[in-house]
Amino acid sequence: MTRYTMDALLRGLGVALILGAWSAAPAHALTLKTETVHRPSSTRVFPGDGPGAKAANSFCLMCHSAGMVMTQPDLSKSTWLAEVNKMKHVMKAPIPEDQVPVIAEYLYSIKGRK
Known part of the structure; x- marks a missing residue:
């Protein structure tokens, strides 16, 4: 936020x-x-310049620091999707519906259990 x-x-x-x-x-x-x-304030952003990094930097940094997200455990693709959906639907983060899977896929690519 x-x-x-x-x-x-x-x-x-x-x-x-x-x-x-x-x-x-x-x-x-x-x-x-x-x-x-x-x-806490930070100038750190999510790495990369693709659509997932842009979406994470646009929507996740409203409430979270990139460092906080990057220290989370590696999660499965379905768990990242559930987390992003929770942020949108439970925590009411203003994430456009079409960006939920984009952010989840991006987080899985940098913090996924492969």
């Missing part, structure tokens, strides 16, 4: 919580505090 998307999500969640708490409890029962989230 990009920093902008995460900030917008957190602001929206904050508004929802405030509105929900305001309608459900007296104002004196509500205490808000500021939280700061620091994500």
Whole structure:
């Protein structure tokens, strides 16, 4: 998720919580505090220049560092596909449907159990 998307999500969640708490409890029962989230930054990208590397760099780096992905165990092709589908459907990563198999195949090519 990009920093902008995460900030917008957190602001929206904050508004929802405030509105929900305001309608459900007296104002004196509500205490808000500021939280700061620091994500590690990196300039490392996925290797290669083919469609899989481009898709992984476009969509995976929104939430993950390339280093984090590259330290994962080698997985089978079907397991990488399941992982990318989980990111799209469960974690709601904005990966276009046609890029799911492209990313999974690419991850298998660099981190696959052959």
